Amino acid sequence: MNNLKLETLLNQTLSPQLVKDYCPNGLQVEGKQEVKKIITGVTASQALIEAAIAADADAILVHHGYFWKGEAEPLVGMKGKRIRSLIQNDINLYAYHLPLDIxxxxxxxxxxxxxxxxxxxxxxxxxxxxxxxxxxxxxxxxxxxxxxxxxxxxxxxxxxxxxxxxxxxxxxxxxxxxxxxxxxxxxxxxxxxxxxxxxxxxxxxxxxxxxxxxxxxxxxHATERYGVKALGEWLAQEHGFDVEFIDIDNPV
The missing domain is CATH 3.40.1390.30 (NIF3 (NGG1p interacting factor 3)-like)
Structure with a gap:
């Protein structure tokens, strides 16, 4: 599926326009146009990105993405490395926060x-x-x-x-x-x-x-594993995507 059509599908399902949130919901970093393989996870950490690169994924779908209100805007340090890894590997990043909670x-x-x-x-x-x-x-x-x-x-x-x-x-x-x-x-x-x-x-x-x-x-982390996992399973069952949930350990 085209990456922008996938965003439209996710938006139709999760209705982010109905929620006042602390971050943008939807496609946060644009990658390749055709999406077949999706990695899902709780947070778009560097570890999850590296796992997606190793899996030759076209997209990552998470609950906790980037660009939160109040965070520093420059793309440097940890934030710069994460986004650089996505862009260099042509991976789309989709994130849904409160819409995926509710x-x-x-x-x-x-x-x-x-x-x-x-x-x-x-x-x-x-x-x-x-x-x-x-x-x-x-x-x-x-x-x-x-x-x-x-x-x-x-x-x-x-x-x-x-x-x-x-x-x-x-x-x-x-x-x-x-x-x-x-x-x-x-x-x-x-x-x-x-x-x-x-x-x-x-x-x-x-x-x-x-x-x-x-x-x-x-x-x-433990209470928020299951929404994005269920969303990925729905994408696989109803729309034929190759989806893999990867749980990056987090004791918090």
């Missing part, structure tokens, strides 16, 4: 809910573009049971901050993959029993303890 089936939040067996009820912010979600488990879990489920699914031990009532059971839950820790207060005010995000801040500990809600920090 997509109702392929998104990071939707995929995490499916993996953890959460019945999604809606957006925690009360609108379709909410980047935080809420739902419930079919059967209530203890705090320890949910921690074990998260570890088994993500292959990463979560940090669990329990409320003052440590044995409070968990039936309702909110979540936001990646850096969504500040939605914990909205989750608590909404009466939810627990909240999951990728990252944790120092203040999150006190919010969980004082507002009576279980909190799990499950890893930014």
């Amino acid at each position: 997509h109702p089936t392929l998104g990071n939040n939707a995929q995490l809910a499916q993996l953890l067996c959460i019945d999604t009820q809606g957006g925690l912010e009360g609108h379709p573009q909410s980047v935080a979600m809420f739902g419930e488990f079919k059967t209530a879990l203890s705090g320890k049971q949910l921690a074990e489920r998260i570890e088994n699914v993500l292959q990463r031990k979560p940090l669990h901050i329990h409320p003052d009532v440590e044995d409070k059971m968990i039936k309702t839950i909110g979540w936001c993959t990646g850096g969504g820790q500040d939605y914990i207060e909205l989750a608590a005010r909404s009466g939810l029993d627990a909240f999951i995000s990728g990252e944790i801040s120092e203040r999150t500990t006190y919010s969980a303890r004082e507002m009576g809600i279980h909190y799990y920090s499950a890893g930014h």
Whole structure:
């Protein structure tokens, strides 16, 4: 498929125009016109680029791309090396941030809910573009049971901050993959029993303890592997691309 037609297809699927984001969504670095082989990954790191070069890929599709608001603009150092590697090897870079978090089936939040067996009820912010979600488990879990489920699914031990009532059971839950820790207060005010995000801040500990809600920090990278992986699998199944997901280890 033509590289610009692929961007159009991705935009039609993810609707980035509906989301106010911190970076451009879509084709960020233009490469060869014909795209057959696509490498997917969480972040467009140098390691992922080198893997794409080794795989003779035509394009890279990621959740975390480049050109974030507030970052330095000159193409020097690490940033210059990454972009130079893409251009010299004629590789297209596509990136979708918040649109890939919130997509109702392929998104990071939707995929995490499916993996953890959460019945999604809606957006925690009360609108379709909410980047935080809420739902419930079919059967209530203890705090320890949910921690074990998260570890088994993500292959990463979560940090669990329990409320003052440590044995409070968990039936309702909110979540936001990646850096969504500040939605914990909205989750608590909404009466939810627990909240999951990728990252944790120092203040999150006190919010969980004082507002009576279980909190799990499950890893930014670990919670956001699955959206871009699902998007790549959809491109392969529905549009015939040769797609390979490469997971570059990141403990954060």
